Amino acid sequence: MIITVEEASKALLEGEVVALPTETVYGLAAKFDNEKAVREIFSLKKRPQDNPLIVHIANLEELKRFVFPLDQETLSLAKAFWPGPLTIILKVDTTLVPSLVRAGLKTVAFRVPNHEQTLEVIRQVGPLVMPSANLSGRPSSTAPSHVEQDFGSHVPVVDGGCCSKGVESTVIVKDKDNWKIARQGFLSKEQIEEVLQKPVESFERDGKVISPGTKYKHYAPKATLRSLSELSDTRGKVILGFRERVYKNTKKTYFFSSVNDPEGICQSLYNILRQLDHEHVKEAYVDMDFPKNGLYQTIYERLLKASHNEKNQNVKHLVKGVESNV
Numbered sequence: 001m002i003i004t005v006e007e008a009s010k011a012l013l014e015g016e017v018v019a020l021p022t023e024t025v026y027g028l029a030a031k032f033d034n035e036k037a038v039r040e041i042f043s044l045k046k047r048p049q050d051n052p053l054i055v056h057i058a059n060l061e062e063l064k065r066f067v068f069p070l071d072q073e074t075l076s077l078a079k080a081f082w083p084g085p086l087t088i089i090l091k092v093d094t095t096l097v098p099s100l101v102r103a104g105l106k107t108v109a110f111r112v113p114n115h116e117q118t119l120e121v122i123r124q125v126g127p128l129v130m131p132s133a134n135l136s137g138r139p140s141s142t143a144p145s146h147v148e149q150d151f152g153s154h155v156p157v158v159d160g161g162c163c164s165k166g167v168e169s170t171v172i173v174k175d176k177d178n179w180k181i182a183r184q185g186f187l188s189k190e191q192i193e194e195v196l197q198k199p200v201e202s203f204e205r206d207g208k209v210i211s212p213g214t215k216y217k218h219y220a221p222k223a224t225l226r227s228l229s230e231l232s233d234t235r236g237k238v239i240l241g242f243r244e245r246v247y248k249n250t251k252k253t254y255f256f257s258s259v260n261d262p263e264g265i266c267q268s269l270y271n272i273l274r275q276l277d278h279e280h281v282k283e284a285y286v287d288m289d290f291p292k293n294g295l296y297q298t299i300y301e302r303l304l305k306a307s308h309n310e311k312n313q314n315v316k317h318l319v320k321g322v323e324s325n326v
């Protein structure tokens, strides 16, 4: 059910849950301090309760209400990337944020989304928790129709069109003096390093998961996804690949974009994964032959996670390989 910005603000103030657009993916929003509404988000998404939520704020000033003083590096990152696809995990006074939002941790993740309609809602309502608007484990939503696929047409959605970025924000955390990426996202490690002028560690480097969400199977369609490199012949197969490449005699080929256009690949990624379900595809082969630096690293990680299911031991092995290499 499509609603206006004003209707969304009213519903949120009354303790309801609504879906809102952001530049990364659609989010399922509730007032951060309304525990009943926050609980409903976990229940709607079938989300494990040990997976904390991001608090979305309207600007850097609002962060000071939760964390003060802010260190210089946090300020530089926020000034460089907000509003935008960066989420920063910070230690907070735990009395200010319900435990359910934090999943019992002493930290909270904050982000200023870059989407005018949603910023207007936040200005009218105050900080909002907003996990991606998908059933837990499934591909995120990058259009209102995706939200409807997962939650039904009765869920209120503000229509902000298709998301301009198409993959989630990058989640980072400062550990002593070092910044670590807790979840890869639209912003690359290299872009963050350029602002900090020092190296940033990738997630799970020491084998520990920083963001609880990253330990779960994620972004996965119902189809079994395999790497195209496992195939000697594409005949009769469903292929996910790149526009300028030729895949011969396939049953069907879904094209992400050009292999030289990582931003275009992100924009189409979840839509294609969702299309597989819509068209009842049981098995598909993904062309993983693309660069692995910058934004491509996130694309690679999402595709591996999307392939990560019981039926697919080979890709499971690949996932382990990548985690120990980053």
Ligand code: TXA
Pocket (backbone or CB within 6 Å): 022, 024, 025, 026, 027, 028, 051, 052, 053, 054, 087, 089, 102, 105, 107, 108, 109, 111, 113, 130, 131, 132, 133, 167, 168, 169, 170, 171, 182, 183, 210, 211, 212, 213, 214
């Ligand atoms: O782009 C995005 O970030 C989207 C849009 C809607 O803003 N939101 C989103 O939220 O992706 P969600 O809930 O699907 O993913 C949040 C990630 C999870 O992996 C979660 O574990 C992690 O952030 N996270 C949140 N709070 C955390 C905390 N205090 N410590 C560690 N990880 C945290």
Ligand code: MG
Pocket (backbone or CB within 6 Å): 131, 132, 140
């Ligand atoms: Mg999510």
